Amino acid sequence: MSFLNPDLVTFELRDGEPVLSLAVEVPTGPDEGWSLMNRLTVCVVDGPGDAGYLFPRLGGPGGDKAPQGWDEAVVRAGGSTVVFGTGTQNRTLFAPSVD
Template identity: 55%
Template sequence: MLLPPENTLFVPGDAPALLLAGAPVHEELPALHAPGGAVPPCAGWSVVPQLTVCVVDGPGDAGCLVPAFVAPVFGGSGTPDDMAGWCEDVVRAGGAVVVSLPELPRTLDWELLLTGGVARGGFVPVAG
């Protein structure tokens, strides 16, 4: 299932993240509760970080595609270098924190996102 890029936010860094809003995989992902930032792994899930399309693949038929080339990167300047940097961060970290929400937050309050009770997801390793 293709997720519109405006329903995503790629967050680069040492613990790269991918926020999904209204994703068809929301109910398939485990409830996310990570007090203190200890994000649990998502068993059976993988991520393929690519400059053009990012794949979040789950067990069975669960999964989604994100047209990454045109998706927003937090703190980015809107260039392809932003997405290339995110992909490099994911490979370096061995995966990304995938957070599925009903809608994207207006601000990145990680404490609320990881303990607020509406998020689903966890750490998703790079496919390979």
């Protein structure tokens, strides 16, 4: 599990669907086995084996980095789409929510 600087994480709602963009090296391995723990102060995108990312949700001058409606969208979708990488090198998968 790696701790991510909040500047490397973007919370978005795209057409009402939650999307997390993580500016990290694109992970290898299967799409299955990823999950999202979404909390008010911290989020975890946990992957298979040792893969995973922990990052704060609160911080900076704006307070919550997640847009209004984020929590409801995560509940409705049962998780979030996660985009790993930057530029043309990226990988997208769905991480279901866990409690």
